[in-house]
Amino acid sequence: MIELWIEGVGIFAPGLIGWEQAAAVLAGQQPYAPAAPPKLVPALLPADVRRRTTDHIRLAVEVAGEAVRHAQADAAALWSVFATSESDGAISHNICEEVAKAVPEVSPTRFHNSVTNAPAGYWCMAVQSQAPSTSLSGFDASFGTGLIEAGVQVGAERCSVLLVAHDAPFPEPLHSVRPMSALFGAALVLTPARSARSLARLLVNIEPTLHALSRMADADLDGLRTGNPAARVLPLLAALARREPTDLFLPYVHSQALRVNVQPA
């Protein structure tokens, strides 16, 4: 079993812009009203850097920055885990389109932004962090695999970890074979011990038997949850927003589940 404490949250998705607004929606105090999200302009990226990035990168940096501000954490000292099912779909599409041509011309900036750890690289540059950073994937269970990696880092290294889950829809024709309904990014600051800033304690176990996964009560929010791998975190964020002790089941690899006990601090 892994024990973790949450000190900060960041979120950016249609109808869920920032933790303060999202918490009110997820706690049922405001209706969920999905709308096209505003342009992503993460304050941590200077304009000249921002121009060289993609929406996928800006999404990850935006939610990471919010979670760290919320936790009042020392950003440079945090280890980080970036979980994504598909990395940067727009770049994959562009480069595959280019190399299908007789004379391919791949953009060097696009190529170096194509690595799965590009968001992590921009994050570390933005906050001048030399701490270890891991980018990983577990397909639809990417958030679950990220939570396990972040959890064992917290437990084994006794460090605080920034966990970011982020995915955005592919353009066509890849959208048809791997559809996502909307972009979704969320971030958590996870620590090994309780502090005055702790929001909740998490106990995480890999569930040995098949178990029904937790869903969102609101049909539109549940559509968002199933429409993007990163949004599988939503039941956890809803439990944080409601500030109620909760046992959750989140998707893990090969149809297993993570049992996550959420205890408000």
Add this chain to the structure above:
Amino acid sequence: MTPLVLTRFTAVNALGRGNAAVLEALTAARSGLRPCTFEKVRLETWVGEVAGLDELRVCERLAEFDCRNNRLAELTLEQDGFAAGIALARKKYGPRRIAVILGTSTSGILETEHAYRQRDPQTGALPASYRFATTHNLYASTDFVRRYLELEGPAVMISTACSSSAKVFASAWRLIEQGLCDAVVVGGVDSLCQNTLYGFASLDLVGREPCRPCDAQRGGISIGEAAGFALLERPEQAASHSGVALLGYGESSDAYHMSTPHPEGAGAALAMQRALVCAALAPQTIDYINMHGTASQVNDSMEDKAISTVFGTHTACSSTKGWTGHALGAAGITEAVISALCIQNGLRPGCLNTHAIDPSFTSQVLLTNQSGVVQRVLSNSFGFGGSNCSLIFGAHP
């Protein structure tokens, strides 16, 4: 940290199939690099291609996973009795207690490249035969390997560019230390594709001749493809093992630039220092450093500075990429296996293809193979985005 033994390990790369082929080529100073004839790539460069992948298919029961990356994975799992050894471990621990942690940079994106050349001229749709989740997706090869080996423990794909399959060792140690599993299949697989060939060419990082790490006249990297796997266990739980153990790991971030390392190697030095601290070893206890050594101007220069900073100027070091090429997401595991072979066989390889060491270098770069006792090896892997990982392997009785 408490060491983990490599119960068994194996590799396939441009040098051949399995440990004996890799060791034989290293000993004979025979490179696996050839002029690039991959698909219809119009680049004047050399690559480390694995022979015979076009003719292979993955096993029937996992046919939906068939692609170059998974063919390479399966081919490698069948070398050196690796899959058979995992079957024994599965009986001992149970399938839920063995994790699979692999690294890749581009997974099976070659399938998508093929599909993009066969799009419907009217609708732009991809051909009906195209399978996404089992080929292109980053997790596909981890899913394939854990199904092939019939394992049900924790599983993940790490993708941090060229440090991917070095970082798997750190993640594996943490999973075992935290009790989430008893043993871990670590490894990596990356196969040739046009994304990386044209991508590295766009950055002027691809050499026109076989790569010459640390050479004064080095002209860039030779891209390779490779796979490798190792089974990690606690020494007291392994009935028999390879005689090599993971003694330490160090991870760091450059926080400097997306595709250029810090010129003084600050992040690289930090990763090596952290690995030494993790292993509780002094720098002079390391007998050989297997460099990242891509043969790009900036990498080799900064790595020389970083090694000199941490180790001084007397620790023997070299890059083996003149043999295998740069296998990107599989470079970490490829060079972990080479490090283990060096310990088992008392070998310190030179830099193949390298004629004259860059006169600005101060570290002890080897030009030719040396034999003698090799107790401990540090292996470096550095990636785009400033992702660094150093591993320390040592002889374990």
